[in-house]
Amino acid sequence: MALENFTSIPESISLPVTDKREGPTDNAAEPSAPASLFDVTEDPGHIVTTETATPPKPTNNSRSFQAKLAAREAQVEAYQQRKKAQGGGAEKGKFGWGRSKRKRQRYVEKNGRCNVQHGNMRETYRYLTDIFTTLVDLNWRCSLFVFVMAYAVTWLFFGAIWYLIAYCRGDLDHLEDETWTPCVNNVNGFISAFLFSIETETTIGYGHRVITDQCPVGTMLLLLQAILGSMVNAFMVGCMFVKISQPNKRAETLVFSRNAVISLRDDKLCLMFRVGDLRSSHIVGANMRAKLIKSKQTQEGEFIPLDQTDISVGFETGDDRLFLVSPLVISHEIDSHSPFWDMSQAQLEKEDFEIVVILEGMVEATGMTCQARSSYLAEEVLWGHRFSPMMSLAEGFFDVDYSAFHHTFEVDTPSCSARELSLAAARLKAHLYWSISSRLDEELDHLEKQPDSGSGDGKVGGGPTFVVGETPETLEQSGQGEQNGSVTTDQSESEA
Template sequence: MSTERREEVIDTYYTTVHTLRRQTGKEWRGLRYMQKDGRILVAFQKGPGDWSMYFVDIFTTLVEVRWRMMLLIFSLSYIFSWLFFGLCYWLIAHVHGDLTNPEETLCVANVRGFTGAFLFSMETQATIGYGFRGMTENCMVAIVVVTIQDVISCLLDTFVIGIVVAKMASARKRAQTVGFSRCAVVNLRNGVLCLSWRLGDFRGNHILEGVARAQLVRYTKQPLGSIVMSYQDLDIQNRDIVLATPSTIIHKLEPGSPLYSLGPDDLPEENFELVVSFTYTGDSTGILHQTRTSYTPADIRWGQRFQNMLRVGKKRYKVNYALFNETNWASVPMLSAEAHDRMKHPAEGSSQLPPVMRNGHGCQVNVNIYEEMMLQTCL
C-alpha cells in the first residue's frame, strides 16, 4: 500500500483487508457501501501466499473473471497443449530416426520435423483430420501419446464449455431484469409512518416466489482511525413476495425500528445505508438469483408516495413501468415516527398540530381534520 495514499481499512482475516476510501477529511462519510446496481465497494488486498484458494476452486475463479481474461486463458491452454504434444511427437520422431527412415517405417506418417509434429498435434486435438498425417503401427509410444492427448482434449473441451455456459447463465444477468426503485419514500399507511420502496420484474416470465430482506448498515470512525461496520435487520411486511406485478415493500417506523426516532431534518446528518435484496429462483433455469441495491439518506424522500402503475384492462392487468420510479407528494407529518406517535392524541383544547407536508411545503393542520389525515392510506 502506497505511503502517499492513506486508506481506511477493516481487518477481517489476517492479511485480508477491506479498502473503503482514502482518508480526506470528512469525505469518508459519503462513501457508499453498495452501489445502486448491487456491486459492493470492497477491495480485497491479499498477502503473499494467499492465492492458493483461487487455484483450489479454479472453476469458480474462471467463472468470475472477465470474459477477455477467460478467453485469453483458454486460448493459451489450447496453444500450450498443442505445443507440448507436438514437442512429444517430434522427440519420438527424432529418437526413432524418422528424419532418415523410409516412409513405411515412420511412427507418424508425413511427420519429419517439428512443424509437421505441431500440425499433427493440432489436427489430433481439434479432430480436424485432414488425412495427410496419421498414426502408424510402427511405434507404440506414439500411439500411447495420441491416446493421452485425446483424453486430455475431451476434458479440456468439457471444462471450457462448462465455464462458458456458466458465465452466460450467470445469476447476475437475470438480476439485471429485476430491479428496485431508485428512491425510497416515507408516507402514512393506516395512520402509521412507513418507509417503502418498489420492486419489479421487467421480463415477461414472471417470478412467482421470492424472499425480500432489508438491512441497515452503519460505519463509524474510531479514534485510532479504524472503521467499525454494524448491521441491523429491518422488519418488513410480507417478506414472501409474488412478483407477477410490481410490489411495494414496507417497513413500519414503529418502536424497535432503528429509524423510529429519525425525522426529515435528521436524515441529512445520518451516515447509514439501507441495503435491500430480493432472493428468488428463476423459472426458466431453476438457478437461484439475488437482486440488491441500497438507499442512502439522500435517496429517501420524506412525504412522497409512488404513483400507481397497475390498471385493469378488458382481458388482462396492465402495468406501466414508465411510472416505476415516479412519485408525488403526500400529506405527511414533518417529524419522526416517535414524535408522531406521541402527538397522535394531542392535549385537549389544542387546535394546532405539528407541520405536515403538502405539495412539498410544510403547513399546519387543524385538529379537526388531523384524525382523518392519519387514517388515509398512501400507495
C-alpha cells in the first residue's frame, strides 16, 4: 500500500508523535518541512498523521540579497566558533544520538583486501606441500627473487659438477696437449664450466664448447641437466604466467559505490548499493552475495566477535545473477527474514556493523574465475537516499556517465523500521475494511427502518434489496453487484 495513504487515516486513530531531538544545526541550512509529514513511533500499536504547516518565510524587501547572504554566513561562522569553543563533543546524528568517533576496524577494506593476519601457525610445512600456490601468492619482489635464484642455482650447481669432472679426469692438466681428449672441449676453468652449463640448460649451443664421446659420465650429466632444466623452465615460467594473468587484477576494474542507501522501493524499505564494470569485456556468469559482519552473543552467553549473516540480494528469485553490461543497483528487500527488520533510522546511528559485498564471475577473455569485494560500515549507509541516474540514450547507443556513479540524493523516507512500517500498513488496511463494513451496516439499518412500499414480495421498496445468507447464488449476485459499482444482497421474508 502506498505510503501516501497514511495521510487519509481518520481522526479516530491517534498516536503521539515521536519527539525527534535535533542537534544544534543552522536553521538557514535546513530545508523547509513539507506540508504533510507522517511518522510511526517505536510503539507499533498506534498510528498518527500530523499536519505541519510550512513556516512562513520572512519578507524583508528592504534588505538586499548580498546583505542577507552576508548575515547568513555570519550566523554559520558564529555557530562553528561556538561549537569549537565548547570542545566539539560527539557528533550528533539526525535523532540526537552521539556518533562515536572511534573508527571501526574493517574486516574487508574498500579495495577488497581482507584485513586478517594469521599468527602462531605451527604447521608451516603445509606451505611446501603446495609450493606452486605458495610461489604464486608471493609478492612480486619475492617472486622475481625466486625466479632468478632458481636458474642461477641450477647453473652454478651443474657448472661446479662440470668443473669437478674436468678436474678429476685431469683435463685441466692437459690443456696444451693436443693428443689428450677431454670430457668437454675448451673447458679450462670454473668460468668456462659455468658458461657450458648455461649453454646446455638454455640450449643455446654456441659450438665452441662441446662434449666428447670419450666421457660416459659427462653424457649422463648432460641428460640429467637437460631434463632438470626443462622442469625448472616449466615450473618457473608457469608460476610467472599465472601470476601475471591473475584474475584478481581484473577485479580492479569492478567498482562499488562508496555508500549504501536505504529508501523505499515499491513501498518497501530496501538496502541498495551500486556496482559497475569499467571494461567493455564482460564478466560471464556474474553473481552477487552479501554478508553482515556483526558481534553477537548467543543465549548461552557465548560471544561471537565476527558473526556472519547472509543478506539476501535475490537468491530466491534469481536477481543475484547479473548481466553486468551497465552499472546496476543491487537491492536487498528488508523483510521479516532480513537482519535489518527491526532497525530504524535512530537505531542505525547507534549500530556498529559491516556489510561485505562479493561479486563473482568468470573473465570473458581468459576464462578464469574472478572475485571482487568491498564493504560498508554503519556510517556509510545513508538513510533516505537514492542513487542518481547515470544512463542516457544517445544516437544509436546508451551513454553511461560514470561521474554520477557515487552520487546520491535525498528522498522522502519514513524513519521507522520495516517492522513498524509493515504493521502500520496492515492496521490501515484493516481500518479501511472495517470502515466499509460499518457503512454497509448503517445502510442496512436505514433501509430496514423505511416503511414498506406495499409490494407483496417482502422487499424494501425503492432501493437495493438485501438477503441474509451465504449461499453460492447470493455470493454470485453480490459479486455482480460489486462489479457494477453497488453492493446488493437479498433478504428473506422471514428475516424481514
